[in-house]
Amino acid sequence: MEKYVQIENVQMVFDTRKGPFVALRDINLNIAQGEFISLIGHSGCGKSTLLNLVAGLTLPSGGAMLCAQREIAGPGPDRAVVFQNHSLLPWLTCFDNVYLAVERVFGGSESRAVMKKRTQDALALVGLSHAEHKHPHEISGGMKQRVGIARALSMQPKVLLLDEPFGALDALTRAHLQDELMKIAADTKSTVIMVTHDVDEAVLLSDRIVMMTNGPAAVIGEILEVNLPRPRARLELANDSKYHQYRSAVLDFLYRRQLRPAA
Amino acid sequence: MNKILKILLPSVLGLLLFVGLWALVSQTSPQLPGPIKTWDSAVQLFSDPFYRKGPNDQGIGWNILASLQRVGIGFGMAAAIGIPLGFMIGRFDFLNRMTAPIISLLRPVSPLAWLPIGLLVFKAANPAAIWVIFISSIWPMIINTAAGVGRIPQDYMNVAKVLNLSEWKIFTKILFPAVLPHMITGIRLSIGVAWLVIVAAEMLTGGVGIGFWVWDEWNNLNVEHIIIAIFVVGIVGLLLEQMLVLLAKRFSYE
Numbered sequence: 144m145e146k147y148v149q150i151e152n153v154q155m156v157f158d159t160r161k162g163p164f165v166a167l168r169d170i171n172l173n174i175a176q177g178e179f180i181s182l183i184g185h186s187g188c189g190k191s192t193l194l195n196l197v198a199g200l201t202l203p204s205g206g207a208m209l210c211a212q213r214e215i216a217g218p219g220p221d222r223a224v225v226f227q228n229h230s231l232l233p234w235l236t237c238f239d240n241v242y243l244a245v246e247r248v249f250g251g252s253e254s255r256a257v258m259k260k261r262t263q264d265a266l267a268l269v270g271l272s273h274a275e276h277k278h279p280h281e282i283s284g285g286m287k288q289r290v291g292i293a294r295a296l297s298m299q300p301k302v303l304l305l306d307e308p309f310g311a312l313d314a315l316t317r318a319h320l321q322d323e324l325m326k327i328a329a330d331t332k333s334t335v336i337m338v339t340h341d342v343d344e345a346v347l348l349s350d351r352i353v354m355m356t357n358g359p360a361a362v363i364g365e366i367l368e369v370n371l372p373r374p375r376a377r378l379e380l381a382n383d384s385k386y387h388q389y390r391s392a393v394l395d396f397l398y399r400r401q402l403r404p405a406a
Numbered sequence: 407m408n409k410i411l412k413i414l415l416p417s418v419l420g421l422l423l424f425v426g427l428w429a430l431v432s433q434t435s436p437q438l439p440g441p442i443k444t445w446d447s448a449v450q451l452f453s454d455p456f457y458r459k460g461p462n463d464q465g466i467g468w469n470i471l472a473s474l475q476r477v478g479i480g481f482g483m484a485a486a487i488g489i490p491l492g493f494m495i496g497r498f499d500f501l502n503r504m505t506a507p508i509i510s511l512l513r514p515v516s517p518l519a520w521l522p523i524g525l526l527v528f529k530a531a532n533p534a535a536i537w538v539i540f541i542s543s544i545w546p547m548i549i550n551t552a553a554g555v556g557r558i559p560q561d562y563m564n565v566a567k568v569l570n571l572s573e574w575k576i577f578t579k580i581l582f583p584a585v586l587p588h589m590i591t592g593i594r595l596s597i598g599v600a601w602l603v604i605v606a607a608e609m610l611t612g613g614v615g616i617g618f619w620v621w622d623e624w625n626n627l628n629v630e631h632i633i634i635a636i637f638v639v640g641i642v643g644l645l646l647e648q649m650l651v652l653l654a655k656r657f658s659y660e
Binding site: 198200217218219220222223224226228230232234235243244247298 | 561562564565567568569570571575579580583584
């Protein structure tokens with residue numbers, strides 16, 4: 144298998160006041176180009192920690208991490224992150240929020256007009272051309288999240304990292320954005336790693352679902368390959384027996400084998 | 407119409423009550439001039455605010471302007487030094503810990519305690535008064551700007567990290583706009599302090615200025631003018647405050 148993102152024997156130890164806290168250990172994962180991976184597990188299992196490691200926001204305590212044959216030594220625009228709470232800068236318009244990212248990546252090589260076009264294209268991709276001059280506080284939560292996705296995509300990243308991107312949205316908006324993300328990922332052939340706690344979301348979107356055991360010292364418990372043909376349609380899958388098998392496999396892992404002790 | 411009345415009615419009522427109480431008190435104490443007497447005196451005073459009859463007898467307008475000028479210079483210098491310093495203290499922890507003891511020590515000092523130092527160093531009353539404004543209005547700006555930098559949501563800094571922005575871009579696109587509301591709060595507090603202090607400082611230094619004017623009228627036993635001065639100081643302070651509230655509204659993002 145082609146290894147676009149390589150995670151080898153990674154472990155993460157945090158220094159806390161009570162001594163070292165092992166969050167992750169023995170993480171091995173190879174991701175192919177164009178693959179859609181979900182990380183799922185109970186709260187506190189370290190799935191966001193793993194995503195932050197790939198993003199380069201934190202560096203691993205042990206092991207090696209490579210993206211496109213290069214070591215991950217810090218954050219970089221080749222690995223764009225969509226945060227759970229959109230993280231748009233409130234004093235910039237939607238256009239300027241995206242343009243900030245475009246300018247960072249292409250500022251050295253492209254003219255203003257080309258970068259402007261890139262920004263508009265990214266906003267068009269998420270269906271927000273009409274809102275480019277609005278400020279974040281003037282648009283809905285779903286729209287903010289879409290601007291966040293546009294910002295990430297505009298950088299033409301090698302890997303798109305999504306940290307529970309739809310967790311804060313209502314169910315209808317979430318479904319809508321999942322469909323859009325699926326379409327965008329297919330159109331742009333993006334490599335995606337998404338943290339989620341939503342079983343349906345994971346099965347619907349992923350090529351593989353990485354299920355993590357409970358922390359501390361979480362490991363990858365199981366990796367489930369989702370062999371559903373693309374494009375996938377939410378409504379048709381509702382009656383698909385394979386879809387339900389995958390779904391129960393994940394549920395089984397989460398609620399029988401990794402049932403969290405009552406908090 | 408009805409709505410405006412509802413909003414204005416309590417304030418108008420409050421003011422009327424205040425004037426009524428004042429009139430009542432002035433009835434019982436003959437030295438305190440009542441509202442009507444003060445009003446007549448104010449009309450006369452403001453009919454010619456910009457006259458000059460020698461250095462110690464100038465119109466109320468000149469006195470107000472002289473005070474505003476001192477506040478402007480002292481406050482302006484405090485802002486020019488305090489705001490950048492606040493940014494640096496907020497951004498670099500080492501500098502924060504280095505300056506923390508000095509700031510905690512000097513901040514509670516009564517503004518007028520700085521006046522003798524100013525007189526000693528500058529050997530003149532006017533720069534000494536400006537110095538007092540400077541030193542007493544710099545603290546809120548340093549502290550609020552630094553606190554604002556410290557309180558920037560981690561999300562914004564994560565954006566900066568993920569995009570790998572340069573320090574300059576971080577400053578212009580994230581740090582500065584995020585801190586601006588805190589900075590304006592600091593400026594508001596500073597202007598307030600500066601305007602409070604100038605009256606007291608001018609009473610001691612003399613020359614031209616609303617504070618000196620109050621002291622001068624006290625020596626002339628012109629109590630109406632002292633009361634007018636209190637209102638003038640209050641109204642000018644209120645206007646300065648409102649200006650900055652408007653400015654703050656312009657730069658709030660929510």
